[in-house]
Amino acid sequence: MSYLVLARKWRPKTFSEVIGQQHVLRALINGLDQDRLHHAFLFAGTRGVGKTTLARILAKSLNCEKGVSSTPCGECQSCQEVDSGRFVDLIEVDAASRTKVDDTRELLDNVQYAPSRGRYKVYLIDEVHMLSTSSFNALLKTLEEPPPHVKFLFATTDPQKLPVTILSRCLQFNLRRLDIPQISGHLASILQQENIEFEEQALAEIARAADGSMRDALSLLDQAISFGAGSVTTEHVHEMLGSISQQQLHNLVAALFNQDGQAALQQSEELSAQGRDFKKTLDELLVSLQRIATLQLVPDLEESDSAIETASNEQLTILSQQIPAETIQLLYQIALHGKRDLPYAADPKSGFDMTLLRMLSFQPMSIDTSNTVTAPNAKPQPVVKPKIEPQQSYAESVSEPKPEQKVAEQTPTIEAVEITPEPTVVNNNTIQLNSTNWLDVTARLKLTAFSRQLADNASFVALEDKTISLAIAPEFAHLANDKAISRLQAALSTELQYDVKLRVQQGETQQSSPTLATERAEQSKLSQQNAKDAIHNDPAVAALKSAFNAEVIESTIKPI
Numbered sequence: 001m002s003y004l005v006l007a008r009k010w011r012p013k014t015f016s017e018v019i020g021q022q023h024v025l026r027a028l029i030n031g032l033d034q035d036r037l038h039h040a041f042l043f044a045g046t047r048g049v050g051k052t053t054l055a056r057i058l059a060k061s062l063n064c065e066k067g068v069s070s071t072p073c074g075e076c077q078s079c080q081e082v083d084s085g086r087f088v089d090l091i092e093v094d095a096a097s098r099t100k101v102d103d104t105r106e107l108l109d110n111v112q113y114a115p116s117r118g119r120y121k122v123y124l125i126d127e128v129h130m131l132s133t134s135s136f137n138a139l140l141k142t143l144e145e146p147p148p149h150v151k152f153l154f155a156t157t158d159p160q161k162l163p164v165t166i167l168s169r170c171l172q173f174n175l176r177r178l179d180i181p182q183i184s185g186h187l188a189s190i191l192q193q194e195n196i197e198f199e200e201q202a203l204a205e206i207a208r209a210a211d212g213s214m215r216d217a218l219s220l221l222d223q224a225i226s227f228g229a230g231s232v233t234t235e236h237v238h239e240m241l242g243s244i245s246q247q248q249l250h251n252l253v254a255a256l257f258n259q260d261g262q263a264a265l266q267q268s269e270e271l272s273a274q275g276r277d278f279k280k281t282l283d284e285l286l287v288s289l290q291r292i293a294t295l296q297l298v299p300d301l302e303e304s305d306s307a308i309e310t311a312s313n314e315q316l317t318i319l320s321q322q323i324p325a326e327t328i329q330l331l332y333q334i335a336l337h338g339k340r341d342l343p344y345a346a347d348p349k350s351g352f353d354m355t356l357l358r359m360l361s362f363q364p365m366s367i368d369t370s371n372t373v374t375a376p377n378a379k380p381q382p383v384v385k386p387k388i389e390p391q392q393s394y395a396e397s398v399s400e401p402k403p404e405q406k407v408a409e410q411t412p413t414i415e416a417v418e419i420t421p422e423p424t425v426v427n428n429n430t431i432q433l434n435s436t437n438w439l440d441v442t443a444r445l446k447l448t449a450f451s452r453q454l455a456d457n458a459s460f461v462a463l464e465d466k467t468i469s470l471a472i473a474p475e476f477a478h479l480a481n482d483k484a485i486s487r488l489q490a491a492l493s494t495e496l497q498y499d500v501k502l503r504v505q506q507g508e509t510q511q512s513s514p515t516l517a518t519e520r521a522e523q524s525k526l527s528q529q530n531a532k533d534a535i536h537n538d539p540a541v542a543a544l545k546s547a548f549n550a551e552v553i554e555s556t557i558k559p560i
């Protein structure tokens, strides 16, 4: 039995079979049907998202013997030649291997000649940004006065490297990376037609690994089919990809958060026994933490795309409600460092274990257990799946977060390791904003990056007639744009529970009411000084100084 790889066998042959890229399809279809097709298209996008496929269908649409339309017949000789990659008037060039001007000249010399078989010549120049300057000049001449029988399709992963003169003569489309449901849905439909059994979760894992590229997804699917001897199961896919299952990931996050070192290292042991790739595991852990952070701060953004994602989302949502945002930020930071340092570790597993241990040792600092309040009507935590045991112990040990720490009120721009200061005013229904509590109040506002900058660099002047006046130093005046002001105004209105107006005037920031930024600078100066004092007073340093005539390089002292 001859076996045709899936990517070739299932390459879309008509526009209606193309997955995603609807905005590009619409332009091409309308152009073809109204016979008003632009002569040069630029497709920007990563690999495997359909550039060559679109070029082939376009070549077919223009050259079908039944006439130009967006629905070529697929049966005439021209259509069949295009489908089998033998059509002489579809000229595919990989600019990455053809950067010399001579090659481009030779190519463009032929542009003038009429097509040999069809109505139109279609040039597909892949990685067009790799052409040399002189090649671009030669190309530009052709683009300025294109022969009527020529269509250009340029593809690039890096449109910014193209000269603006070329860009301005092309109709540009950004081909999007395909999302997980688009890819897994397509894989499912192929497998059904191929009569191959599969688990949906397995396809989602393949789609995730393909990172937006349908071609990569299909080639992974090929491998998964032969790996699983004819069926595609989640277990096989994990084994094949060396990846960790969502369940294992959630167990890991739960173990870390429960301070259960034994469970965390046991997970690591299990992953090692299964031959998982620890760098990939850290990547997956980073993605999970990022999704938890998103769920905490912008819950509307993280919507489940499909039934497959929903189960995993539910578990993440539960974790996101239990784990303080600061902890997630800290774990993320440590995981990122762990990934960076992994190549330097004695072996990947010990590097991974060390990262877990670091997460366990730093974590307690972010949970202020002495202050936690047990909510009177704490709802029982929903049980996700029997495998996550830590759920229970976590619910018992940490209980509900304090009201002011609740997810809804967390600021979206917290520093990675920083912990939002304890607000001075809690639980009162109305807050009297003044210069004393301005920093505390702004610190806990939920703000976007720009409004956060404004809030951090503005000082409080007065609150009169529901109008808050702020001052901002001239060098930061650009931060006070309309958008930032209206965001900050909305956040303050929410915080104060009545509508306020915000006025930001340029001027010296008040001495009596420092800005958060100056306060932080003060703080960091202070801790720097403390660090210097600590070093200079350290007996070990003193011993080194006297024994080796050593000197302390002050600039290298960093506060812990």
Ligand SMILES: [Zn+2]
Pocket (backbone or CB within 6 Å): 063, 064, 065, 066, 072, 073, 074, 075, 076, 077, 078, 079
């Ligand atoms: Zn045809």
